[in-house]
Amino acid sequence: MAIESNHFRSYSTHPSGNVHATNMQAPDGDDDRSDTDSEITEVGEEEIPLYFTERDGRLFHSHGSSPYPLPVDTAEQDRINGQHEILRHFLLGIYVDRNAVREVLRGSPTRQRRALDLATGTGKWVLDLAAEFTHVKVYGLDIVPIATRHPPHNVFFEMQDINQTLRFHDGDIDLVHARSVSMAVRCYPDLVKEVARVLRPGGLFLACEWGRYPAMSEEVDVVTRLPCSCRFFNAVIDTLHRSHGITPVAQNLCRYISDSGRFDQIYSHRFAIPIGDWHENPVYQRLGLQYRSILELYADSMGVMMVQAGKSEAEVNELVRSYVDELYTVSGLVSHYYVVQARRV
Template structure:
């Protein structure tokens, strides 16, 4: 059963919904506790199947919203790819779906920009605004259980920073392909698993603790069957028959010795991220190792110039009918 957070604006001409739309149920605020559980003083999702390891509490929500703003500066907008083209058309007849929407900030910003498009934001926890725009539907839904949309009805599927949320990205891509209209667009964004220093400087030599921290993180994630997949998305899309695939790499710099307001914001968000990872590290038995590596990492980051995180922006379309 799909659960809509605020169905006040639900209208009957929503041609993207599958037959299960008759099962939509309004989420009562009293039901909220059932979506959350507490661990080590942080609030997590309580979904039985999702591997998602980060908290979903206020600190994390602020981090996601700041990351949204940072990414907007980095990619110069809300998306990379021919989204205007995919969403142009007749009033009220376009549908866009945001997988693992988080706080729903991207959906709300997009809904303002494209008021004729219906935006559906899917997540397993109700952390989105209770007052969505009239063209926004936030739905509690596990994306690993398939997408509740009729085949060939969705114009745009967006998936940003979801690799910790899905064990089988390839399977999800199959579902994306199924629900997209011919000519419909898939837009994804994912972080590389390690920070980098470009070709000349090897981060393992110049910032070894930073590399070690992220290596420990990769190992702990992989024990939870989570893998970060940015470089696999393109080959999977090719294999599934997506066309016009493009991948762009963006570098998000961290401080070094010469901080700017931008790199300060990146560093601040990195601190919150590392703090949010700490319960998972502790559960895995690496709490104190992660903590001491993180302290050494932040020391390195403030001394070593040129460290950056790579963000992959990927898009591709379902082949249009001839």
């Protein structure tokens, strides 16, 4: 894969075991402390390969403390980018409540507005938000440098494991976005507490996760109707928990956020994203076909994860093959996408 090489900043421990520690001056004379932390350093082009490791022909992150189990190579980046585009078209944007986002990011003469994207991946969400709100400084955190090396002036990509304490000070951030981070965190309630710490009072938390189970557009017994999909997801969930300590969080987002005691105005939405061309709406038919292809990439990446966790290659190949077969032969399939919005008290 081609790794884009610079305009990244590092805060956490380097894969080699050395901590980068050098001062960075904020751009344009801005004394914003979020840009001048003494432990932020530019990542040099020669250091980029240190953040990756190759196994069985796929490229993975080399960050020893992160539980994230999937590859980070071109195929996986294509999946992440495709998923972003599906959601952007299906939700008519990159967030659900436009009024709330615009209100919390409204320009202020006394405060620099800041937004933070956790486990940003290829950075598409960051770039879209930064294009809409050019006065907002938008930070994207991840453990690998796979976002663009030529971001706009108000975008800052940084490498940090989001299981660790975030480098931002209390109340620094106006909006935190966490999409599909469940495989990158060991304890989601701990992440919620850290999000609450960095958000200002009244700040907005957008938590978004995919349901990790088979589903259909109508109420049916999925165990009977989708036996292969059920076996695949059961194997995925079991392997993630046993080998990486990762559990599904989508259906518990509201509870985790509410139980923290740090948020109110908690609103939840569940969207059913069609898989395949069964939907009567031609636009959803097109999106459903695209999404089915994305799920094939997801199945392949999950297959690699299961083999590396110790399952036999033959067993995994059959799980993946039969799951993908149901994607193509069963009408009415959907994936559930959960979105929770909450205000920091």
